Amino acid sequence: MFALPTMPVRWTFPTAAGIAVLWLGCRLASLPQALSARSGVWSRAEIALTKPREWRVFANTGISPEEVAALGVLGQDGRLIAYGDLGRVPEAQRDYAELLLDMQHHRLRSLLYPNPSDTRRANSPDELRAMVGQPCAGEVVVADLSQTGEPLPVDQFTLLHEQRHDGILVRYWRRSTPR
Amino acid sequence: MIAEPSAIGGVLLVALPALLGAGALRIAGVRFGSDRLAFVAWTWPAGAFALALIELACLLLGIAPRHWLAVVAAVAVAVGAVAWRTRVAAPDAATPPPRKRRWDDVGSWCVVLLGVFATALAALAGAAEPCVIGDEGTLWAMKARAFSHDWFAGDFVRAQGLSTHADYPPLNPLLQAWTHALAGGFTLFANRVPIQLCTLSLWLATATALRRRCPGWLAGLLLLVLLLDPFWHASCLCAEADTMVALGLVLGCDGWLRSRAHDERGHRAVAALGLAFALWSKNEATLYFASACIAAGLVAIATRTRAAAPAAKRRWPFWLALPLGVVAWQWGWNRWFHFQNDLAGGNPLGKSFGELFAAQFADRIGPVLGEGACLLVRWDRAHGVLLLVLLALLLWPRVALARPLGIVTLALLGAVLGTHLVYVGSWLELRYHLTTSHARVLFQLVPVSLVWFAAVHRGDQERRLSSNDSAAGGRPVDSRSSSLGARP
Numbered sequence: 001m002f003a004l005p006t007m008p009v010r011w012t013f014p015t016a017a018g019i020a021v022l023w024l025g026c027r028l029a030s031l032p033q034a035l036s037a038r039s040g041v042w043s044r045a046e047i048a049l050t051k052p053r054e055w056r057v058f059a060n061t062g063i064s065p066e067e068v069a070a071l072g073v074l075g076q077d078g079r080l081i082a083y084g085d086l087g088r089v090p091e092a093q094r095d096y097a098e099l100l101l102d103m104q105h106h107r108l109r110s111l112l113y114p115n116p117s118d119t120r121r122a123n124s125p126d127e128l129r130a131m132v133g134q135p136c137a138g139e140v141v142v143a144d145l146s147q148t149g150e151p152l153p154v155d156q157f158t159l160l161h162e163q164r165h166d167g168i169l170v171r172y173w174r175r176s177t178p179r
Numbered sequence: 180m181i182a183e184p185s186a187i188g189g190v191l192l193v194a195l196p197a198l199l200g201a202g203a204l205r206i207a208g209v210r211f212g213s214d215r216l217a218f219v220a221w222t223w224p225a226g227a228f229a230l231a232l233i234e235l236a237c238l239l240l241g242i243a244p245r246h247w248l249a250v251v252a253a254v255a256v257a258v259g260a261v262a263w264r265t266r267v268a269a270p271d272a273a274t275p276p277p278r279k280r281r282w283d284d285v286g287s288w289c290v291v292l293l294g295v296f297a298t299a300l301a302a303l304a305g306a307a308e309p310c311v312i313g314d315e316g317t318l319w320a321m322k323a324r325a326f327s328h329d330w331f332a333g334d335f336v337r338a339q340g341l342s343t344h345a346d347y348p349p350l351n352p353l354l355q356a357w358t359h360a361l362a363g364g365f366t367l368f369a370n371r372v373p374i375q376l377c378t379l380s381l382w383l384a385t386a387t388a389l390r391r392r393c394p395g396w397l398a399g400l401l402l403l404v405l406l407l408d409p410f411w412h413a414s415c416l417c418a419e420a421d422t423m424v425a426l427g428l429v430l431g432c433d434g435w436l437r438s439r440a441h442d443e444r445g446h447r448a449v450a451a452l453g454l455a456f457a458l459w460s461k462n463e464a465t466l467y468f469a470s471a472c473i474a475a476g477l478v479a480i481a482t483r484t485r486a487a488a489p490a491a492k493r494r495w496p497f498w499l500a501l502p503l504g505v506v507a508w509q510w511g512w513n514r515w516f517h518f519q520n521d522l523a524g525g526n527p528l529g530k531s532f533g534e535l536f537a538a539q540f541a542d543r544i545g546p547v548l549g550e551g552a553c554l555l556v557r558w559d560r561a562h563g564v565l566l567l568v569l570l571a572l573l574l575w576p577r578v579a580l581a582r583p584l585g586i587v588t589l590a591l592l593g594a595v596l597g598t599h600l601v602y603v604g605s606w607l608e609l610r611y612h613l614t615t616s617h618a619r620v621l622f623q624l625v626p627v628s629l630v631w632f633a634a635v636h637r638g639d640q641e642r643r644l645s646s647n648d649s650a651a652g653g654r655p656v657d658s659r660s661s662s663l664g665a666r667p
Contacts, residue, residue, distance in 0.1 A: 019563070023404055026558040041304040041412075048306035048368075053183060057367065060308045076332075103312050110311035110320065111181065113365065114328050117338060 061107040062165040070161035070172060071112055071141060078116035078138035080108060081131050083152075084145040086123045098123065101145055104170070108143060125153040132175075144171040182364030191248065192361050192372060198255045200226025202262035207452075208445035214391070216291075217433075220383035221449055223376050224426055224456050229258075231353040231459070234326070244327050244360040251357075283395030290399040291386045294406045298382055301415035302375040309367035315418040318344060319374075323355035324365055336516055346518040346525070348509050350459040351420040371418040378415050381426040382406075385626045388433040392633035401629050408561035410622045420461045421623050427457025427464060428627040432587055436634060439583045447498040454502035459509070462520065463598070463620055468502060470593030474586045482582060526606040536604030543603045550613050551599050554621065562621055564628045565595055571635065578638040587631050594624055 047056065054065050074080060082105035089097040101121060109119040116138065122128040132140060132154050141160060144152060147169055157173040164170075184192055200222040205211070211218045233251055242250060310316050321342060326349070329338040339345040354373035358366045385405060389398035405411060414422045430453025438446035454471075457464035512518075519525030522532050530538075555566040568591045571579035579588045598620060605612050 019567075021400065023558065023561075023563060024400065024407070041301055044304035044307035045300055048303050051307075053181075053368070056307060057309050061311060106317045107311045110309070110316050110367070113180070113321070113324055114332070115180070117329070117334065 063107060063111060064163060067161060067163050068111060073139050074116045074141055075138045076114050076117055079118040079136045079140045080116050081120050081122050082143045083122045083128050104145060129154055140175045142173040144173055180364045181367060182362040183366055183369050184361040188361040192358060195251050195255045196226035196230045197222055198259055199229040202258035203229050205262040206265050207448035217387040220380050220387055223380040225452055227354055228456050230357060231350050234353045238330055243331060247360040287390055287395035287399040290402045294382045298379050298415050301412055305371055305416035306368045310371055310418055319351050319418055320370060322352035326352055326356040327359040346513045346520045348459045374418040377426050378422040381422050381626060384429045388429060388630040389633045392637040404561045421619055423460035424457045424464050424623045425626045427453045429630055432627050432630050451498040451501040455505045458502055458505045466597050467594045470597055471590035473593060474589035477589060478585050528606050532604040535606055540603055543609055547599050547602045550617055554618055561625050564625055564632060567632055568592060568628055575635055578635050578642055581638060584634050584638055591628060591631060
């Protein structure tokens, strides 16, 4: 079709075989490592077959059925804010803390949606105040992951539920006078 | 609102789309007897695509998810009845008879079964974790909830606006929404099943495409290359759309090459289904499709002075109406809802891809190509097959550029290069963007590249045979009529 230089095409077959064998040889050499990395697949399959849904959710998200029940106060028109004061986290751990906060936000959102459909993440007291201050027709609940044990830096919130899992303390605050 | 389908619901989750798919394939003219493994591999994507179309129609008609089961069941029964009465055309004379079993077939079947087992086991292991984080949880699963709930609550646009990629095509979320309809609530585990079945179909579709063009032992080796890639294992665990794109590309390439070899209506339908499936799964497929169109144009220009093709191959490709329809529909959908792609300007910088590409080209082209080169020579990845695509013009120009394989070769070349250029014009920080997506996105092209490589091998064999025939005084074989889709 194109006037390009012709090279011996008879090498296609040995080339394919050679590359595949070489590749597989390298892969098989590291097979013990690869298998150990995937060894969890059996135990995970066993968990999937034997453990109930609530157990698997709690084991992977750290969110217990009691927490989900407590957050039942939130309706579709409510708002859930995952809060952590990242400014008070040591610099070296801040990225990890932000990742944890973000993951917890998404886990809560996935488990609760659409009650509420409005979920947010606040990384500082100022962001939290701004989010709390915005109009909301329903309840506002703050999932406090700041780990300080101090009261929430906004007024009118009372403790709804407290949960500790794998050393992480999560306190849920509910606005005592819904607007 | 959290629920999982009952045992009966689980059976219906798979059985109804499978019935739809098998019926649609038969109506389209695909014969079960001509390639049983291929028919099995193509059944799920055909059914999944039909299911998504039905769900979309239900959404547009305002039919709530609790009624979807009845609608889908009624359509499946109707399609099954029509398929039952459809008389499938007899195989034409050019279709080769099934080949006899050989020792290396046993080896390749062992690899196929090993892959089925490994894929199913990994999919089962995925059910140990709920689908709540990562792209599968925050993007795809939440888009599915938008179809199941927000659409009917009048909150669809706002909810999609909270998504990072509101413009992404809806095939994956629509398939997940099917599990919501069967469970009567949002699923955390079962929503992965329709997507994981696409991964299993990808395995079978690649296997049948390779076995059709390679000796069994070589097909087995190439399949092992795919199976041992860490991305294969990762994609079995989750509900992301990358393997759906890969599945569509394999179907498109395999179906088209088969249709060129034997001019069967059913194979053109499979090619159309594959391209449409990929285009409706993720935006990268649009780039690949554009690359294929450009490649087809280049080949048409390069061969316009040659003798006219046989009448059967000069027809206007009406089968392209389905993929083109998907492109048009998705464009209209995003325009209607004001969804904009982040690379096309819908990003916090507010700059278009072209502006960013021009501004960042000098800084980014080197690191991007460097990342690509490193990936293609890594031994722990299967991406090395893409290196063969890049080298094909030098190594096997006569075979790789012969019609019809030349279009696939050039399309893959354009896809690999185009994917890298996207990173040059991306608004995201380069290292972050490369780390989170580069290898994963290029893995979409690995299975179809393996099929392409097998076709190159097949073309090489045919070319040698024709050379031998010429040397012996026989008539040379026209490369246009080569049987790249045929069994060796």
